[in-house]
Amino acid sequence: MATEKTLNDLFHDTLKDIYFAEKQVLKALPKMARAAQSEEAKAGFTQHRDETQGQIERLQQVFELLNKPARGKTCEAILGIIAEGEDIMEEYKGSAVIDAGLISAAQAVEHYEIARYSTLISWAKLIGLNDAVPLLQESLAEEQATDKKLTQLAQTWATAKGKKAA
Ligand code: FE
Ligand code: FE
Ligand code: FE
Numbered sequence: 001m002a003t004e005k006t007l008n009d010l011f012h013d014t015l016k017d018i019y020f021a022e023k024q025v026l027k028a029l030p031k032m033a034r035a036a037q038s039e040e041a042k043a044g045f046t047q048h049r050d051e052t053q054g055q056i057e058r059l060q061q062v063f064e065l066l067n068k069p070a071r072g073k074t075c076e077a078i079l080g081i082i083a084e085g086e087d088i089m090e091e092y093k094g095s096a097v098i099d100a101g102l103i104s105a106a107q108a109v110e111h112y113e114i115a116r117y118s119t120l121i122s123w124a125k126l127i128g129l130n131d132a133v134p135l136l137q138e139s140l141a142e143e144q145a146t147d148k149k150l151t152q153l154a155q156t157w158a159t160a161k162g163k164k165a166a
Pocket of ligand 3: 048109113114142146
């Protein structure tokens, strides 16, 4: 008889999902920084790449709290979101709207990450993995700050170039 799945299992599987996703994002961000036209967008992607490295290390600490090896599990969602970003990089290379496209792709990544960290925080509390909560909250705060910064970048882009690029 199969053992009944628990919230602990769901937390562990979801931790593997975001761990896989963060590692993919770590590889995608330098490509996005290279593809961006504005210095602000380049700097933003590069800075978040460094934050992502720290987030991966925090996730490794959460795996340690669970006494499990840090191991990812394929996240089809992030692969799809990143593939869309790569399409934009190819199809809009050299275009005046490339930054708008890259910012929108990056924002889709942040929203996925925010969903995952928010869920993991509430489940960590329920399963009593209290030491994981501040680690996950720190990463959630970085994703939220990045999302806000991307909104500002999109607004700056819209003001400077939006109408002309229509
Ligand atoms: Fe992240
Ligand atoms: Fe996923
Ligand atoms: Fe992020």
